[in-house]
Amino acid sequence: MNARRRAWLTATTAATALALTACGTADSGTTAPGANDDGGGSDSGDRTIVNVVKLAGGDWFNRMEVGNQEYAQEHSIRVDQTAGDDASEEKQIAVLNDLIAQRPAALTVVPNSPESLEAVLKRARDTGIVVITHEAPGITNADANLEAFVNEDYGAHQMDLLAECLGNEGSYAHVVGSLSVASHNMWAAGALERAGEEYPDITRVADPISSEESQETAYNRTRELLATYPDIRGFLGSASTDVAGIGRALEEAGRQDDTCVVGTSTPAIAGNLLESGAVDVITAWDPALAGQAMLAAAELLLAGEELTDGTDLGIPGYESLGQDPDVPNSFFGNAWIDMTNENKDDYPF
Numbered sequence: 011m012n013a014r015r016r017a018w019l020t021a022t023t024a025a026t027a028l029a030l031t032a033c034g035t036a037d038s039g040t041t042a043p044g045a046n047d048d049g050g051g052s053d054s055g056d057r058t059i060v061n062v063v064k065l066a067g068g069d070w071f072n073r074m075e076v077g078n079q080e081y082a083q084e085h086s087i088r089v090d091q092t093a094g095d096d097a098s099e100e101k102q103i104a105v106l107n108d109l110i111a112q113r114p115a116a117l118t119v120v121p122n123s124p125e126s127l128e129a130v131l132k133r134a135r136d137t138g139i140v141v142i143t144h145e146a147p148g149i150t151n152a153d154a155n156l157e158a159f160v161n162e163d164y165g166a167h168q169m170d171l172l173a174e175c176l177g178n179e180g181s182y183a184h185v186v187g188s189l190s191v192a193s194h195n196m197w198a199a200g201a202l203e204r205a206g207e208e209y210p211d212i213t214r215v216a217d218p219i220s221s222e223e224s225q226e227t228a229y230n231r232t233r234e235l236l237a238t239y240p241d242i243r244g245f246l247g248s249a250s251t252d253v254a255g256i257g258r259a260l261e262e263a264g265r266q267d268d269t270c271v272v273g274t275s276t277p278a279i280a281g282n283l284l285e286s287g288a289v290d291v292i293t294a295w296d297p298a299l300a301g302q303a304m305l306a307a308a309e310l311l312l313a314g315e316e317l318t319d320g321t322d323l324g325i326p327g328y329e330s331l332g333q334d335p336d337v338p339n340s341f342f343g344n345a346w347i348d349m350t351n352e353n354k355d356d357y358p359f
Contacts, residue, residue: 058088059116059308060109061301062102066093069278070297071120073359077298081305089305090114099126106130116140116308118301124149140311142304147340154307154317158295158345160332161193165200167346168272169209171291172201172244175270179211182244183235185252185273187223194218194248197274201246215239221252228255236263247273250294254280257288277354284351295327295345296357303328303343317341 061078063071075091082089092109094101102122109117110133117139121127124146131141131151143152172182184201186194198218205212215235221228228251235242236259245260247253253273257280260266266288275292283289306323310316319333327345334340349357 057312058090058114059118059305060114061089061091061118061120061304062105062109063091063093063120064102064122065097066095069276069359073357074120074297074301077296077301078305080298081302085305085309087305087309097122099123103127103130106134110134110137110139113137114139115312116142118142118144118304118308119146119152120144121146121149127151140308142308142311144300144304148337149339152339153311155340156300156303156307156328156331157340157342158300158327160342161196162200162203163344164293164346165197165202166204168197168246168274168293169201169204169212171293171348172246172270172272173205173209173212175272175290176212176244178209180243180270181213181215181239181241182246182270183215183232183239183242184218184246185221185228185231185248185256186218187221187249187252189218189220191248197248198246212244215242221247221249221255223249223251225251225255225258228252229259230255232256232259233263236260236265243268244270245273247271247275250275250279253289253292254283257283257286261286261288276359277349277357278359281354284349284354287351290350292349292354293346294349294357296347297359299325299327299345303345307341 063074065071078089078091092105094105099122103126107130117134119127119141121143128151135141135151141152143149143155146152146155147157149155184198186198189195195218202214219231221231228247232255245256247256253271253275256271260269260271266286271289272291272293274294276294280289280292284292303323303325306325307317317331319331321331322329323331328343332342
C-alpha cells in the first residue's frame with residue numbers, strides 16, 4: 011500500500027471512531043393510534059416488542075438481535091426476534107398473523123417485500139399494535155418507516171471516500187447488484203452527481219454494471235473492466251458481495267496497491283480483502299443500531315409522543331431524524347458507518 015493511501019486510511023479510521031463515539035408533513039409528526047393503550051404493559055418492565063426480520067439466522071440479523079437485547083436490558087422491556095425459516099413473503103406473513111393474536115405492544119419489521127405486508131400490518135395496527143418498519147420506503151401501513159440514511163446521500167458519501175483515496179482524480183466503475191435494485195442505483199446516481207459537483211477530474215467509465223448479486227460475476231466483470239480500461243483506478247460496489255469479487259480480481263491482477271475500492275459490504279464477507287489492501291473501505295449501517303432505533307421509535311410512540319423532523323432517538327446515527335415531506339411516515343437517519351482494516355473487528359457481522 012502506498013504512503014498516500016496509508017495516510018488516508020489512518021485519517022479515515024480516526025474520523026470514523028470519533029463519529030461513532032459522539033453520539034404527517036415536515037411540520038406534523040407521527041403518533042401511533044392507540045399509543046396510550048397498555049399493549050403488554052405500557053410503562054412497565056413486562057412490555058413486549060417483537061422484531062420480525064427477513065430470515066432467521068445469518069450474521070446481519072444475529073447482529074440486530076445483539077442490539078435488541080442491549081436495548082431491552084437498558085430500558086427494562088422484553089424484545090423477541092423471530093422470522094420464517096426462509097425469506098418468502100408467505101412465511102413472513104404467517105409469522106405476523108400469529109403475532110397479532112398475541113398482542114405485543116409493538117412490532118418492528120424488516121420486510122422481505124413491503125408491498126406484500128400491507129394487509130397484515132394494517133390488521134396489526136387496527137388492533138392497536140404499534141408498527142415500525144425498516145428498509146421499506148413508501149410503505150403505507152406502518153406508523154413509521156425508519157431508514158438508516160437517504161440513499162442518494164449514502165452514494166455521495168461513498169464517492170467522497172473514493173475521491174479521497176484517488177487524490178481527486180482518475181476513472182472508476184460502479185458495480186450494482188442489479189439494474190432493477192432501486193437502492194443500488196440510487197447510490198450510483200448519488201455518487202455520480204457528487205463527482206460532477208465536487209470532483210471534475212473523476213470520471214465514470216460506463217453506466218452501472220450489474221453483478222447479478224453474485225461475487226463471481228463481480229469478479230468476472232472486474233477482469234473485463236481491467237482489460238477494457240487498463241488505466242482505471244477506482245471501483246464502487248453496491249451489493250454486499252461486489253467488493254469481494256472486485257478485490258479478488260484486483261489481487262490476481264496485482265493491482266491492489268494502485269487502485270481504490272469502496273463499497274457496501276460487511277467484515278464477514280470482505281474483511282480479508284481489507285487486510286490485504288485489495289479493498290480500502292467498506293460502508294454499511296450497523297444492524298444492531300438499526301434495531302435499537304426501531305425500538306426507540308416504538309417506545310416513543312407507545313408513550314404518546316411523536317416522531318417529527320429532527321427527533322432524537324438517542325441512538326448513534328439517529329440523533330436527528332429527517333422526515334420525508336412527501337411521505338409523512340418516512341424518516342431517515344444518518345447512520346452509515348465506514349469500516350477499514352483498522353476498525354473492522356468492532357463490527358462482528
